Amino acid sequence: MDPQAQLAARPSSQQMITRYEEMQKQIRDQLDAAIGPFPWKITDKGIQAGCGGDLTNTDGVVVYMPMWEFSGNIPDADWPRAKQIVTTITTRYGFTAPTLQIDQPGHHTTTAVDPTLGANYDFGTETNTVLQVTTGCHRPS
DSSP: OOHHHHHHTSOBHHHHHHHHHHHHHHHHHHHHHHHOOOOOEEEEOOEEEEOOGGGTTSSOEEEEOOEEEEESOOOGGGHHHHHHHHHHHHHHTTOOSOOEEEEETTEEEEEEEOTTTOOEEEEEESSEEEEEEEOOOBBOO
16 A cells, blocks of 8 residues: 555544543553552653654654653552553553563563554653553654
8 A cells, every 4th residue: 555545544643642642541540549649740741753664755753642650660569460450451442462571670661562553652660650652653633
């Protein structure tokens, strides 16, 4: 398929931002209810960049969404529950089971992708706890 036609068939970047903001809110709310509450805040405003791969020569954008974070870590004993919450929610939004795992005392990270739309997320805890989502390539809003 022509790259520009492929891009046109995808949702807009704003539609995906709205969708992933909803997903992130569900994650934060469920983590807070199950093992928190946590003092979440946005620590990085996010940016947009051009697309790569098959969609390099299109007007599409990839959005590195604002990063949600709080100081401190999720205790090791609570990490399996936290990871399960994140995995359950993100699966409903089209992400695969986590693909990258760091699971060491005091340092845990999980990452997954949406193989259809090219999005990914990172959720990790060590000194701070971070949740960040990057969209796949979408037409600008």
